[in-house]
Amino acid sequence: GEDVEQSLFLSVREGDSSVINCTYTDSSSTYLYWYKQEPGAGLQLLTYIFSNMDMKQDQRLTVLLNKKDKHLSLRIADTQTGDSAIYFCAEGLNTGFQKLVFGTGTRLLVSP
Amino acid sequence: GAVVSQHPSRVICKSGTSVKIECRSLDFQATTMFWYRQFPKQSLMLMATSNEGSKATYEQGVEKDKFLINHASLTLSTLTVTSAHPEDSSFYICSARGGGVGPYGYTFGSGTRLTVV
Numbered sequence: 001g002e003d004v005e006q007s008l009f010l011s012v013r014e015g016d017s018s019v020i021n022c023t024y025t026d027s028s029s030t031y032l033y034w035y036k037q038e039p040g041a042g043l044q045l046l047t048y049i050f051s052n053m054d055m056k057q058d059q060r061l062t063v064l065l066n067k068k069d070k071h072l073s074l075r076i077a078d079t080q081t082g083d084s085a086i087y088f089c090a091e092g093l094n095t096g097f098q099k100l101v102f103g104t105g106t107r108l109l110v111s112p
Numbered sequence: 113g114a115v116v117s118q119h120p121s122r123v124i125c126k127s128g129t130s131v132k133i134e135c136r137s138l139d140f141q142a143t144t145m146f147w148y149r150q151f152p153k154q155s156l157m158l159m160a161t162s163n164e165g166s167k168a169t170y171e172q173g174v175e176k177d178k179f180l181i182n183h184a185s186l187t188l189s190t191l192t193v194t195s196a197h198p199e200d201s202s203f204y205i206c207s208a209r210g211g212g213v214g215p216y217g218y219t220f221g222s223g224t225r226l227t228v229v
Binding site: 030031040041042043044048088092097098099100103104105107 | 118144
C-alpha cells in the first residue's frame with residue numbers, strides 16, 4: 001500500500017539547521033520529492049532525489065535517502081524565518097500516470 | 113517557468129449549488145492533470161487523474177458523479193463540484209504533468225478554497 005509518514009511539527013531558531021524526516025512504503029518509487037507549501041498557496045518543488053542515490057545537495061538543502069529503511073530526510077542549513085512553511089515529501093509511483101503520493105506534511109516554524 | 117493558473121482562488125457557495133474550478137496550463141501542454149483535495153492541516157489526497165480527451169480516473173472512495181472532471185483540451189482541465197454540501201468545503205489543488213522542473217515536470221496551481229454554506 002501507499003503510506004507516507006512525517007512528523008507533524010518542527011520548531012527551530014533562525015540560523016540553526018532543520019531536519020525533516022519522512023518514511024515511505026513503496027520500494028518501487030523511482031523518484032522522491034520534497035515540496036514546500038506556504039499558507040493558502042500551491043506547492044513549490046524544492047528538490048528531488050533519484051531512488052538509486054544516497055544523497056543530494058542543492059545549496060542549503062541536503063536530501064538523504066536510506067532505501068533499505070525507506071527513510072528520506074531533508075536538511076535545511078542556516079534556516080531563515082522565510083523557510084517557515086509546511087514541507088511535504090512525496091513518492092512518485094511507477095504507475096501509468098506516475099502519480100505522486102504525499103506525506104502528511106511537517107509544519108516548520110522558524111523563530112528569530 | 114511553467115505556470116498553472118487556477119481559478120477561482122476562493123469561492124463561497126450555497127449548499128446544493130455547483131461550483132466549477134478551472135486549471136489552465138500556460139505556455140505548455142498538460143496531457144495529464146491531477147486533482148487533489150487538502151483538508152486543514154492535512155496532506156494532499158489525490159482525487160482523480162485526467163488525460164486530455166478521455167475520461168478521468170478516480171481514486172477509490174471519490175464519487176465521480178459528484179466531482180466531475182473535464183479535460184477537453186491540452187491546456188484546460190476543470191473540476192465541478194456538483195450539489196455541494198458543507199462537507200465538500202476544502203482546499204482543492206490541481207497539478208499538471210509536463211512543463212515544470214524535476215522529473216515529469218509537475219506544476220501545481222495555487223489552489224482554490226471552497227466554502228459551502
